[in-house]
Amino acid sequence: MFPIFYSIAMLIILPASFIISLWKAPFKSTLEWLLDLLVTTALIVWLFQAGNWSWVGYYVRFLWLALLIVTIIYSWKKVSNLPFTIKYSVNQKFSIGIYIILILIFGTYNALVLKSYTVAEKGIELSFPLKNGTYYVGQGGNQVLMNYHQAYPGQKYALDILKLNTFGTRASGLYPEELNNYQIYADILYSPCNGKVVDIQNDLPDLPPPKSNPENPAGNHVALACENYDATIILAHMQKGSVAVAKGEKVTAGQILGKVGNSGNTSEPHLHIHAEKDGKGVPITFNDRFLVRNSLVR
Missing domain, CATH: 2.70.70.10 (Glucose Permease (Domain IIA))
Structure with missing residues (x-):
């Protein structure tokens, strides 16, 4: 049963939670929104390429891309008038640090995935x-x-x-x-x-x-x-x-x-x-x- 739960968690629950966060989070600055946007985009792009979508439906991955675009547009309207940065509390600084770590992790995943598309040897x-x-x-x-x-x-x-x-x-x-x-x-x-x-x-x-x-x-x-x-x-x-x-x-x-x-x-x-x-x-x-x-x- 583990493959079932793993696929549902990775391909449904995980992207949904990140998109909901981007949609609903009470950002205080556009920097926080931008970092959340980069994390969510990197995650969705990684899963779009590297997820085994035959378990939940090959075409579901395109749905997540569409929802991401809609969420970006909607959430930007909410934060567009906010200052780029503010004086952050300790908790907010900690959250920003987590964002940066996740960007590096998912960014690395995407870079590795891109490597998979090419091969030096003649096939x-x-x-x-x-x-x-x-x-x-x-x-x-x-x-x-x-x-x-x-x-x-x-x-x-x-x-x-x-x-x-x-x-x-x-x-x-x-x-x-x-x-x-x-x-x-x-x-x-x-x-x-x-x-x-x-x-x-x-x-x-x-x-x-x-x-x-x-x-x-x-x-x-x-x-x-x-x-x-x-x-x-x-x-x-x-x-x-x-x-x-x-x-x-x-x-x-x-x-x-x-x-x-x-x-x-x-x-x-x-x-x-x-x-x-x-x-x-x-x-x-x-x-x-x-x-x-x-x-x-x-």
């Missing part, structure tokens, strides 16, 4: 392995705040991909145990390149969330050696019995590999894909796009 160009839907990157990018895989050298630049419904959420319900309630479950996976199958796993069970199998991290999977690239592409957490290729078989881009499942060390149904060379992760791109968290592929 391996692949065809997107899913079709017929709106797909959402839950983990992706070149920074741990956007992609926890960055902490693991062998999975660096890995992507965790979900599928969104009409409401912009990845499932019917917040964290259902029924696998079919997840939009991506049983979606067909297609080969992202021409190449050769170098490894498969096909007999591990699909587990109801939040159960996982850390002893078999990739679960059912297909590993490919793509033509023209000296790296192995791994598509993980596939559905039991769905793998449609054999080890040693040659495949072409767009050929069916199997289906998305929930096997291995996984929190819920999704596609994990990464490229690995000599034990280190390699960037991957689709149509020359380096995907990061909150990227959509339609």
Whole structure:
């Protein structure tokens, strides 16, 4: 249940509390208002980029931006005639210090998030392995705040991909145990390149969330050696019995590999894909796009 409470707290309660504060706080000077504005804006922009919005709805993040703009306009009308500074009490000075600390913290977060959008290494160009839907990157990018895989050298630049419904959420319900309630479950996976199958796993069970199998991290999977690239592409957490290729078989881009499942060390149904060379992760791109968290592929 922790992911549910965490998502609601971070993506709903936290931004709401900061926006309400900016809207209603009894500012005595425009400096106090400006500092509150900078903190709130930095927070909303950080959450807009780095929050995993597939839990509460992808489009909710745009609502917070709209509310922020309305709040800025409304609150400015209330403080526009105030002096820029006043003689502050000890408590007010303490509050100003807290504002400055929060600006530095959220500003640093935003700077780190911006780093995640680019990569110095040349990426391996692949065809997107899913079709017929709106797909959402839950983990992706070149920074741990956007992609926890960055902490693991062998999975660096890995992507965790979900599928969104009409409401912009990845499932019917917040964290259902029924696998079919997840939009991506049983979606067909297609080969992202021409190449050769170098490894498969096909007999591990699909587990109801939040159960996982850390002893078999990739679960059912297909590993490919793509033509023209000296790296192995791994598509993980596939559905039991769905793998449609054999080890040693040659495949072409767009050929069916199997289906998305929930096997291995996984929190819920999704596609994990990464490229690995000599034990280190390699960037991957689709149509020359380096995907990061909150990227959509339609």
